[in-house]
Amino acid sequence: MSEFIIxxxxxxxxxxxxxxxxxxGLTLIFGxxxxxxxxxxxxxxxxxxxxYQVSIHVGFIPALFLAxxxxxxxxxxxxxYGLRKVHAHGHVxxxxxxxxxxxxxxxxxxxxWGRNPVDYQIPDFLDFPLFTLFGAxxxxxxxxxxxxxxxxxxxxxxxxxxTRIGLVIQASLTHPEMVNVLGHNVPxxxxxxxxxxxxxxxxxxxxxxxxxxxxxxxxxxxxPIVFVVIVVGGMGSLTxxxxxxxxxxxxxxxxxxxxxSLADFLGHFGIQASSEGFWGDIVRIEIANTRAMIPxxxxxxxxxxxxxGLMGVREE
Amino acid sequence: MIDNTTxxxxxxxxxxxxxxxxxxxxxxxxxxxxxxxxxxxxxxPKIFDSRFAMSMFNQMGIAIVFALSFNMLLGQGGLLSxxxxxxxxxxxxxxxxxxxxxxxxxxxxxxxxLPLAGGIFAAILGFILGFISTRRAAIPFALITMGxxxxxxxxxxxxxxxxxxxxxxAGDRWTEITLLPFKYxxxxxxxxxxxxxxxxxxxxxxxxxxxxxxxxxxxxRDNHQRAQFIGYDPHKVRTFxxxxxxxxAGIAGGLFAINxxxxxxxxxxxxxxxxxxxxxxxxxxxxxxxxxLGAIFITxxxxxxxxxxxxxxxxxxxxxxxxxMWAPDGLAGLIMRHQPIWRAKRMTxxxxxxxxxxxxxxxxxxxxxxxxxxxxxxxxxxxxESPLSxxxxxFRAQAFMPWAVGILLxxxxxYLFKLAARRVNQAWKTVLAEIKQEGV
Numbered sequence: 001m002s003e004f005i006i007x008x009x010x011x012x013x014x015x016x017x018x019x020x021x022x023x024x025g026l027t028l029i030f031g032x033x034x035x036x037x038x039x040x041x042x043x044x045x046x047x048x049x050x051x052y053q054v055s056i057h058v059g060f061i062p063a064l065f066l067a068x069x070x071x072x073x074x075x076x077x078x079x080x081y082g083l084r085k086v087h088a089h090g091h092v093x094x095x096x097x098x099x100x101x102x103x104x105x106x107x108x109x110x111x112x113w114g115r116n117p118v119d120y121q122i123p124d125f126l127d128f129p130l131f132t133l134f135g136a137x138x139x140x141x142x143x144x145x146x147x148x149x150x151x152x153x154x155x156x157x158x159x160x161x162x163t164r165i166g167l168v169i170q171a172s173l174t175h176p177e178m179v180n181v182l183g184h185n186v187p188x189x190x191x192x193x194x195x196x197x198x199x200x201x202x203x204x205x206x207x208x209x210x211x212x213x214x215x216x217x218x219x220x221x222x223x224p225i226v227f228v229v230i231v232v233g234g235m236g237s238l239t240x241x242x243x244x245x246x247x248x249x250x251x252x253x254x255x256x257x258x259x260x261s262l263a264d265f266l267g268h269f270g271i272q273a274s275s276e277g278f279w280g281d282i283v284r285i286e287i288a289n290t291r292a293m294i295p296x297x298x299x300x301x302x303x304x305x306x307x308x309g310l311m312g313v314r315e316e
Numbered sequence: 317m318i319d320n321t322t323x324x325x326x327x328x329x330x331x332x333x334x335x336x337x338x339x340x341x342x343x344x345x346x347x348x349x350x351x352x353x354x355x356x357x358x359x360x361p362k363i364f365d366s367r368f369a370m371s372m373f374n375q376m377g378i379a380i381v382f383a384l385s386f387n388m389l390l391g392q393g394g395l396l397s398x399x400x401x402x403x404x405x406x407x408x409x410x411x412x413x414x415x416x417x418x419x420x421x422x423x424x425x426x427x428x429x430l431p432l433a434g435g436i437f438a439a440i441l442g443f444i445l446g447f448i449s450t451r452r453a454a455i456p457f458a459l460i461t462m463g464x465x466x467x468x469x470x471x472x473x474x475x476x477x478x479x480x481x482x483x484x485x486a487g488d489r490w491t492e493i494t495l496l497p498f499k500y501x502x503x504x505x506x507x508x509x510x511x512x513x514x515x516x517x518x519x520x521x522x523x524x525x526x527x528x529x530x531x532x533x534x535x536x537r538d539n540h541q542r543a544q545f546i547g548y549d550p551h552k553v554r555t556f557x558x559x560x561x562x563x564x565a566g567i568a569g570g571l572f573a574i575n576x577x578x579x580x581x582x583x584x585x586x587x588x589x590x591x592x593x594x595x596x597x598x599x600x601x602x603x604x605x606x607x608x609l610g611a612i613f614i615t616x617x618x619x620x621x622x623x624x625x626x627x628x629x630x631x632x633x634x635x636x637x638x639x640x641m642w643a644p645d646g647l648a649g650l651i652m653r654h655q656p657i658w659r660a661k662r663m664t665x666x667x668x669x670x671x672x673x674x675x676x677x678x679x680x681x682x683x684x685x686x687x688x689x690x691x692x693x694x695x696x697x698x699x700x701e702s703p704l705s706x707x708x709x710x711f712r713a714q715a716f717m718p719w720a721v722g723i724l725l726x727x728x729x730x731y732l733f734k735l736a737a738r739r740v741n742q743a744w745k746t747v748l749a750e751i752k753q754e755g756v
Binding site for chain 2: 100
């Protein structure tokens with residue numbers, strides 16, 4: 001049991017920080033520009049593919065820097081020449097535009113790298129067990145992911161709280177007009193934040209792509225979960241995104257190990273549920289099987305009962 | 317393409333609306349359009365009677381109902397749903413379960429009425445989910461609908477007795493219990509059944525836009541606070557609009573169930589939801605007939621282009637982005653922008669600039685096609701070394717020349733197109749200024 005708990009906690013931490021790497025950019029972009037960027041998970045996917053391409057030519061370490069840089073530049077281009085233009089057509093048009101980008105990036109990735117997963121692998125020098133606990137290995141790469149995530153978290157904290165641009169970002173979150181009046185170039189701030197958010201998502205792709213799998217479906221697989229994270233955390237709140245990333249990661253990680261069903265529960269009270277038909281299906285569902293559903297249930301209830309999320313500041 | 321003209325044409329459009337009202341000529345015009353629409357659809361299977369064409373027409377009919385129901389939310393209610401296929405799929409499941417019961421002899425329901433069963437099932441679900449999701453519009457609504465879609469898709473694998481697992485639920489539409497003297501064995505009979513339901517639904521949805529509910533949906537879309545001030549509850553209005561949209565999506569799903577005699581959980585997933593979204597937006601959400609155009613146009617491309625190239629989805633995406641950026645009112649908007657000019661008989665003044673833009677536009681498009689097809693051939697074909705042929709020209713995809721040709725076509729075409737687009741803009745400005753001056 002303690003083995004299950006410790007490994008689940010470690011996995012929660014890794015998965016949660018990966019989610020935070022994605023959701024922090026998304027929630028900042030939403031807070032600043034009031035745009036829900038559907039293409040955000042595409043940047044994660046592009047990060048993985050860029051890293052794959054770079055790593056087969058010059059190796060993993062350069063890829064760690066070059067891929068997020070490339071994705072960040074792409075993000076700035078998207079903001080500058082796409083989003084800013086569409087902004088004039090209104091809110092729905094912005095949503096539709098980012099959604100269209102999501103669709104287009106998926107097809108472009110298929111166009112360039114094909115439909116099958118690419119062979120993006122964990123680098124050899126990190127491919128060994130770091131330590132062994134209760135007879136199970138904890139790989140060095142997991143430790144590396146943890147290290148990168150924590151470094152990113154500290155770096156981001158310092159940028160937001162200790163630098164001038166961080167202060168402008170914080171001010172723009174709450175008082176965008178005032179920041180503009182004070183002579184700061186708010187559109188440029190938007191562009192840099194969009195680029196930085198994309199780069200962070202790209203970094204998540206670089207370290208997550210080889211750990212999980214690098215394929216055209218990866219954006220679709222993670223994208224909706226990232227929305228759940230920022231909704232639950234409160235749209236626009238970094239702290240909220242951090243808490244809910246870890247929370248949702250924990251929820252999903254721990255759910256995997258539970259094979260408890262409604263039938264088992266009723267069994268405690270001596271009730272024999274029928275195992276046929278629709279109700280039979282329902283009582284036989286195990287908690288582990290609902291792993292894919294839990295986050296969305298959570299998001300829907302959150303949006304209905306507390307639309308501003310855990311740490312959110314505004315209603316919509 | 318013509319961003320700065322929107323204001324002017326909107327003003328002129330408003331003027332016309334006041335003028336035309338319900339005059340005899342306007343009614344005659346509407347009757348003519350509807351009659352033409354009906355006659356063409358009745359005659360279609362007589363002209364094109366191949367298996368492929370019949371299957372395409374059936375799909376178009378279903379897509380028209382589905383797209384219009386989607387636009388009841390997006391265009392008329394300002395609600396962007398990422399899970400509208402939930403009601404399409406659930407309508408399909410409702411209809412197919414009823415059909416299965418008829419097949420087993422447990423029920424006696426006319427085959428013709430199955431779409432109605434799907435519609436009612438979807439409407440009940442739509443009322444519940446609509447009540448939950450429409451408290452707020454915009455982003456919360458988009459996210460809730462997306463969440464519901466994902467939730468149902470995820471639960472479909474856990475509830476095989478309703479969703480039928482991966483194979484889905486199949487039925488047999490040849491039940492002998494019919495209202496009309498048809499057995500619906502042949503697809504042409506199904507075509508006419510779809511046609512009847514399509515016209516009933518299109519007419520009903522059109523008339524709904526004229527009812528107080530339809531008008532209030534527009535008001536709530538434009539300014540929900542003002543709507544609230546004059547005594548309407550936005551949440552209530554949205555819930556009813558959502559329920560009705562779900563009803564018509566359910567009818568489309570029921571038609572799907574009859575046409576394919578099979579419904580799977582994929583029908584309610586993200587894919588059909590985004591498909592219908594893109595179809596509707598490309599057709600145009602600001603005019604009633606926009607989604608109809610989009611459904612016909614995209615279904616046609618989907619079936620014809622996907623036969624020719626594997627890159628259909630990519631072209632679809634490019635088209636969508638282009639529409640969002642340069643023609644947010646869709647195909648219908650592009651057509652309707654020309655109405656004032658058409659009325660003032662000034663079309664001849666802008667047509668030359670269109671022709672001048674057409675040539676570089678086609679060159680640019682050819683460049684895109686060449687590059688996309690080469691890349692697709694290299695990354696996706698079984699044998700990338702085999703020669704690739706585009707429009708009768710055969711070559712090796714790895715050679716340097718085809719790439720150079722593609723890039724050249726794209727670059728030169730793009731540059732000339734940009735110049736030509738400026739001329740189009742200029743022509744528009746002059747013509748509109750002339751019309752304004754004369755007060756036509």
